[in-house]
Amino acid sequence: DGGITQSPKYLFRKEGQNVTLSCEQNLNHDAMYWYRQDPGQGLRLIYYSQIVNDFQKGDIAEGYSVSREKKESFPLTVTSAQKNPTAFYLCASSIRRQGRQPQHFGDGTRLSIL
Amino acid sequence: SQQGEEDPQALSIQEGENATMNCSYKTSINNLQWYRQNSGRGLVHLILIRSNEREKHSGRLRVTLDTSKKSSSLLITASRAADTASYFCATDAGETSGSRLTFGEGTQLTVNP
Numbered sequence: 001d002g003g004i005t006q007s008p009k010y011l012f013r014k015e016g017q018n019v020t021l022s023c024e025q026n027l028n029h030d031a032m033y034w035y036r037q038d039p040g041q042g043l044r045l046i047y048y049s050q051i052v053n054d055f056q057k058g059d060i061a062e063g064y065s066v067s068r069e070k071k072e073s074f075p076l077t078v079t080s081a082q083k084n085p086t087a088f089y090l091c092a093s094s095i096r097r098q099g100r101q102p103q104h105f106g107d108g109t110r111l112s113i114l
Numbered sequence: 115s116q117q118g119e120e121d122p123q124a125l126s127i128q129e130g131e132n133a134t135m136n137c138s139y140k141t142s143i144n145n146l147q148w149y150r151q152n153s154g155r156g157l158v159h160l161i162l163i164r165s166n167e168r169e170k171h172s173g174r175l176r177v178t179l180d181t182s183k184k185s186s187s188l189l190i191t192a193s194r195a196a197d198t199a200s201y202f203c204a205t206d207a208g209e210t211s212g213s214r215l216t217f218g219e220g221t222q223l224t225v226n227p
Contacts, residue, residue: 004156035217042202042217043157058214090156100206102147103215105156 002027006091006106012114013078013085021076021109023091030096032074033103036060037088046089049074050096078111086112119218120203126224133190135221137203138183144208146179146186147215151200160188160201193225 004025013019025032031050035043045058049068063082068074074093078085088110092103121136137146145164149157163170163179163186170177176189190197200222204215 006156040219042219044217045214048214092157100144102159102162103157105158107156108154110154 004091004093004104004106006109008109011109011111013111014114016080018077018079021089023074023076023106024072025093026072027093027104029093031094033092034066034076035090035092037090043090046076120221122221124222126226127193129193129195129225129227131193133193133223135188135201137186137218139205140184141207144206147204148177148188149202149204151202157202195225195227197223197225199223
């Protein structure tokens, strides 16, 4: 079945540590996105990519980094500069540019601080 | 910034009743989308309504859009316990926003059996 796979489902970060969240899609979608969701709140856009080797900052990019070396993959690194990383992270993809098409979501990674 | 604002924040109804959720936004949009999120899961797209459309149906879902009032509503008819979830509206403000989706904070719907 086609879809988006996020791993791991749960992740713990120590102080000063960088951690990387994986997002893989086999939908042949061009655009991919990373969102952060805090308890009881909506989604906030961290980074997005519309084509391979290109990505743009969203509303809350500070303390995060991404890469888009392959169409299927869009990993997110939460760096030590992100002082409040505890949240639910969601990856999504769409056929083309944002807003024009529905987005398909993975099942998220829950990140906590040890 | 969050453009869409859902109302109410939480809604509790009995199975078989209808559920109505509202979304207001601030700027002009190209389209508005509704998504559903079960607890601890990703979002699932429900319906997209374009700015030149006023109403759209999909199964038990009915979405309306009033661009003059900058508001939309999602109606779920004959609700079921399985409809229990959070519902989010998301707006696409077009080129001025980089064609990005902006999500509201959601309505938590509980359908009691």
